[in-house]
Amino acid sequence: MSNNKEKLFTEFQAPSTQEWLDKIQVDLKGADFNKRLVWRTNEGFNVQPFYRREDVLNLKTPDALPGEFPFVRGNHKNHNRWYVRQNVSADDAAKANEKALDLLNKGVDSLGFHIHAEHVNAAHIETLLRGIKCEEVELNFNTCKRHTLELAQILVAYFEKQGYDKEKVVGSIDFDPIEKMIRNGKDVSDLLSIMPQLVETFKDYPHFRCITVNTDKLNNAGSYIAQELGYALAWGNEYLQQMTEAGVDVDLAAKKIKFNMGISENYFMELAKFRTARMLWAQIVKQYEPKCDCACKMIVNATTSSYNLTLFDSYVNLLRTQTEAMSATLGGVHSLVVSPFNEVYEDPTDFSERIARNQQLLLKEECHFGQVVDPGAGSYYIEYLTNSLATEGWNRFLKVEEEGGFLAAVKAGTVQDDINATNLKRHDDAAKRKEFLLGTNQFPNFTEKAEEKRARACKCGCKTEEGKTIKTIESTRLAADFEDLRIHTENAKTPVAFMLTIGNLAMRQARAQFSCNFLACAGYKVIDNLGFKTVEEGVDAALKAGADIVVLCSSDDEYAEYAVPAFKYLDNRAMFVVAGAPACMEDLKAAGIENFVHVKCNVLETLKEYNKKLGI
Secondary structure, three states: OHHHHHHHHHOOOOOOHHHHHHHHHHHHOOOOHHHHHOEEOOOOOEEOOOOOHHHOOOOOHHHOOOOOOOOOOOOOOOOOOOEEEEEEEOOOHHHHHHHHHHHHOOOOOEEEEEOOHHHOOHHHHHHHOOOOOOOOOEEEEEOOHHHHHHHHHHHHHHHHHHOOOOOOOOEEEEOOHHHHHHHHOOOOHHHHHHHHHHHHHOOOOOOEEOEEEEOHHHHOOOOOHHHHHHHHHHHHHHHHHHHHHOOOOHHHHHHOEEEEEEEOOOHHHHHHHHHHHHHHHHHHHHOOOOOOHHHHOOOEEEEEOOOOOOOOOOOHHHHHHHHHHHHHHHOOOOEEEOOOOOOOOOOOOHHHHHHHHHHHHHHHHHOOOOOOOOOOOOOHHHHHHHHHHHHHHHHHHHHHHHOOOHHHHHHHOHHHHHHHHHHHHHHHHHHOOOOOOEOOOEOOOOOOOOOOOOOOOOOOOOOOOOOOOOOOOOOOOOOHHHHHHHHHHHHHOOOEEEEEEOOOHHHHHHHHHHHHHHHHOOOOEEEOOOOOOOHHHHHHHHHHOOOOEEEEEOOHHHHHHHHHHHHHHHOOOOEEEEEOOOOOHHHHHHOOOOOEEOOOOOHHHHHHHHHHHOOO
16 A cells, blocks of 8 residues: 555656746736735735745744644644633622523633622622532633732632632633733833732642733734734743742743733634744743743633624624634634624624634534644644744844833833834725725625614723823724714715716726725715716716716726716716726816726725715
8 A cells, every 4th residue: 555655646746846936927927926926914024825845844843743842733732622711791790600600501611700899709709600610610710900819819718618629720810910001001010019929829729820911902902913922922921030030930930821812814824823922932931941841831812803893794703703713723722712793882692692602612513623733733834924923923022122021111112102003004004905804895785774883982991091101002993994984974864876887898897896895885875887878878867866976987998088078967966986097087187077986095085085075
């Protein structure tokens, strides 16, 4: 059998890289290879259209083994299982307990409880955890940072009262003062002195972590992958350094740090991010000379992004969160939270929460993602991305260290400036459709109305200006600008945009489709047509349909013939728009035509301008 297999492969001569490139160049018909096929990523490196074995021969990542330092291939040797987590508000302990028990019967094996400061007491915790077997479920807690130590002590007392095996209790308590500084702008660095006490409280619980690095907040503020990665390393190193300098044993300190990271829409890059993060974090911890390599393991809870969720066409959010969930699970995360598709505009319903749970359960139980260790390993593309992200992430980490560490960089505002600049760029790219949001700035649902749906306001108090001494990050969703515009249009009046299609069949259809998508992004009612014999016939039909905007759709060559007569015949009875940027544009402008829609337009600003002209 082996001889036949060998013969099968020897009969085919493998083409060289140059032969592939030569073939591609023929197919490109003289077009520039680098401009057409090489992708310049936002992370700072280029991605080629194909990769071969020779591209990864000098990389070390393919030689790593699962469950072994530097853990690039995962923390486990023989499986890729993760915890299915759902977060629960625990203001009412009895109701939260009832819901938690119900969730545990529906496939969830990790719970996240948010407890307000006034409810941090033993009675509340006992009610909250009644009937929950804490040795069989991962438990995660979040409360006011100034009450975290108190909550930790109550939890430990509860675990001991119940007689739980300390080795079997798995979970975390969220303590991340720097996150509060970045979001609220208030210097609470004095809380860092609590870390040694927190670690001491949970020292006998090897699988319960109590210091967190919440870079999911950067993700939800629009950060690029390399930014989140580099800052996660610097953030974690800041805590590790402060704890060891305070006398905490490095093995214990490292084992108490947990990372809460976000997941963006970039499928393969996100998969590689989690591999890279484990590898680089292991290298950082190794420099502190721990006694055991197990201290170098990075534990990551991943949460699907809210940055790219949308209010309109919200079921598309299911596609976004599903690909993000796939990236994270294939990347080997410890636990995962999938955000309900409707959380943008309302409290999640039983239906949306069930769908969010099932998105994970399908991956685990039907796709068997939990059974294959590091599925991306050996893929030339994934290995290349892992290595490239490692370079970019490490450079960012070193830059922060040169600034005096992550805490110093946050106080100076350089981290916030960096994230906010990216957020602004991404919003500008979305406005120009350089970054697509399906259903929002590209291919919107023409007939959908927002009605009573409105984006939920932030209730965390992070926007209050009182006491701010530090810059903050801005967490405006990518779709928010278009949503605000569309809702404003809906509340005022809905303009009618009529496609005056004439001339070349292929061009008029293509431009009508482009224009319909363009104008529907603002909620305009669009009317497409099969074509008219004359511009006069088209204008009359538009006015009969009550058009506020008439869009001339034809070919560049024919605009010289049709545009000016159509514009004059319309005679300001409606706004006149030409679909495209023809060579005769300057001549058309000289004739008084001022509105053009084309691929180089800033869609958002153009639509705002049209609203203004229409008196909306």
